[in-house]
Amino acid sequence: MLQVSYIRENKEQVLERLAVKNFKQPELVEEVIRLDDVRKQTQNRTDSISAEANAAAKQIGELMRAGKKEEAEILKANTGKWKEEIKQYGDELAAVESELQQKLVLLPNLPHSTVPKGLTPEENEVVLEQGDKPQLPAEALPHWELAAKYKLIDFELGVKITGAGFPVYKGKGAKLQRAMIAYFLDEAEKAGYEEVVVPLLVNEASGFGTGQLPDKEGQMYFVNEDNLYLIPTAEVPVTNLYRDVILKADELPVKNCGYTPCFRREAGSYGAHVRGLNRLHQFDKVEIVQVVRPEDSYKVLEEMSAHVQGLLQKLGLPYRVLRLCGGDMGFASALTYDMETWSAAQQRWLEVSSVSNFETFQSNRLKLRYRNAEGKTQLAHTLNGSALALPRIMATLLENNQTERGIKIPEVLVPYTRFEWIE
RNA sequence: GGAGAGGUGUCUGAGUGGUCGAAAGAGCACGCCUGGAAAGUGUGUAUACGCCAAAAGUGUAUCGAGGGUUCGAAUCCCUCCCUCUCCGCCA
Numbered sequence: 001m002l003q004v005s006y007i008r009e010n011k012e013q014v015l016e017r018l019a020v021k022n023f024k025q026p027e028l029v030e031e032v033i034r035l036d037d038v039r040k041q042t043q044n045r046t047d048s049i050s051a052e053a054n055a056a057a058k059q060i061g062e063l064m065r066a067g068k069k070e071e072a073e074i075l076k077a078n079t080g081k082w083k084e085e086i087k088q089y090g091d092e093l094a095a096v097e098s099e100l101q102q103k104l105v106l107l108p109n110l111p112h113s114t115v116p117k118g119l120t121p122e123e124n125e126v127v128l129e130q131g132d133k134p135q136l137p138a139e140a141l142p143h144w145e146l147a148a149k150y151k152l153i154d155f156e157l158g159v160k161i162t163g164a165g166f167p168v169y170k171g172k173g174a175k176l177q178r179a180m181i182a183y184f185l186d187e188a189e190k191a192g193y194e195e196v197v198v199p200l201l202v203n204e205a206s207g208f209g210t211g212q213l214p215d216k217e218g219q220m221y222f223v224n225e226d227n228l229y230l231i232p233t234a235e236v237p238v239t240n241l242y243r244d245v246i247l248k249a250d251e252l253p254v255k256n257c258g259y260t261p262c263f264r265r266e267a268g269s270y271g272a273h274v275r276g277l278n279r280l281h282q283f284d285k286v287e288i289v290q291v292v293r294p295e296d297s298y299k300v301l302e303e304m305s306a307h308v309q310g311l312l313q314k315l316g317l318p319y320r321v322l323r324l325c326g327g328d329m330g331f332a333s334a335l336t337y338d339m340e341t342w343s344a345a346q347q348r349w350l351e352v353s354s355v356s357n358f359e360t361f362q363s364n365r366l367k368l369r370y371r372n373a374e375g376k377t378q379l380a381h382t383l384n385g386s387a388l389a390l391p392r393i394m395a396t397l398l399e400n401n402q403t404e405r406g407i408k409i410p411e412v413l414v415p416y417t418r419f420e421w422i423e
Numbered sequence: 424g425g426a427g428a429g430g431u432g433u434c435u436g437a438g439u440g441g442u443c444g445a446a447a448g449a450g451c452a453c454g455c456c457u458g459g460a461a462a463g464u465g466u467g468u469a470u471a472c473g474c475c476a477a478a479a480g481u482g483u484a485u486c487g488a489g490g491g492u493u494c495g496a497a498u499c500c501c502u503c504c505c506u507c508u509c510c511g512c513c514a
């Protein structure tokens with residue numbers, strides 16, 4: 001959520017930045033400022049009436065104690081009108097605050113100055129491309145066929161017990177999955193991230209805090225009975241660990257990592273391009289999250305990007321890094337890098353990580369602050385990234401590493417899998 | 424799931440209608456003391472919003488959340504949430 005004070009002071013710049021994100025309702029900016037004006041006036045009025053009423057109540061109390069009952073009664077008789085007014089203006093204030101809030105949450109985060117204009121994924125900027133794309137023989141198989149051939153993943157079984165998009169991993173497929181989770185967590189720990197194990201269901205306040213609600217309500221599974229959402233990413237519970245928190249300066253940066261399954265409804269997306277592991281309703285992911293000082297956040301974003309790239313390099317996967325254009329970025333992000341690996345059998349890039357700086361967009365919703373050098377509270381910056389999302393890594397590994405003998409496990413994973421080949 | 428108790432500031436904890444944003448202690452910060460530290464001692468120590476050019480100051484709100492009673496609510500009433508104890512169930 002943007003800060004009203006910032007919008008007021010930088011209106012032109014805000015409009016300019018929103019245009020980069022292809023925001024369709026620039027008139028909301030004026031509206032927010034107008035509502036904030038009304039809010040201030042209304043609060044002013046409400047406060048001064050409350051002040052009068054408080055003063056009168058105090059006086060009555062003093063008279064009562066002094067035994068001057070009659071005088072107190074006279075005052076009491078005059079206080080009747082405060083009540084109605086306080087109620088009326090209080091309601092007005094609540095109404096305008098609520099209206100302001102409703103408009104405010106519709107405004108997406110402002111994109112960083114380096115974010116390219118553009119509407120579609122094709123307009124994302126390729127920052128770098130690394131690693132050689134393997135040349136597979138003509139008889140090379142896509143991962144879903146490899147998964148069947150080596151009995152690694154059973155999609156049909158998943159359909160039976162749940163539905164499409166909920167695969168069952170078996171044997172070496174299951175072990176490889178677990179190995180990657182352990183490896184990614186260990187690498188994150190080496191990079192200074194403290195591991196957390198968090199709930200997989202979150203309440204509405206948490207969904208709001210990181211920006212999924214109300215914007216992406218339909219993408220989350222919802223447990224009606226208990227009013228809880230299944231997490232679409234560990235970002236939600238992990239970042240919300242710091243909701244309503246004022247951190248001491250020396251507690252920054254906060255660095256957490258965590259493995260969780262992720263649940264996404266992804267309604268209406270079926271077809272060849274989502275075959276196999278390409279898009280699932282449930283998948284595993286290791287997430288890294290940081291809470292930092294504003295002045296450090298872009299340096300930290302690069303550091304997190306480098307961490308993700310390091311993982312891909314160690315796995316020996318060809319990848320590229322995209323700087324997302326305004327139209328393809330998430331609602332809450334100021335700058336996002338997507339990492340994609342080259343899936344050799346499918347001949348396409350697969351997104352395996354997304355690293356974002358949210359600046360104060362989330363912290364403003366979360367009320368996540370820290371005490372700066374002057375001792376004043378200030379909104380911190382939040383960042384997160386996948387390190388990594390498992391299914392497409394699995395897909396790429398299977399496809400790119402297939403040989404006549406079988407599938408070669410990357411060296412870094414062997415200590416975790418305790419086998420070198422799937423054959 | 425049943426019965427009972429309770430939710431106060433960073434923490435412990437007092438406060439059952441007014442002078443309470445809230446005693447006291449601990450912690451923390453700064454100062455004094457000390458060769459240095461401990462002890463001792465002094466001062467300070469919530470958040471948000473409004474007014475003010477800003478600071479100072481000042482107004483309002485907040486004692487789990489929301490509503491109500493009252494001139495006045497941390498304190499009384501209602502609803503919800505959460506925690507603890509006992510019983511039941513259970514990996």
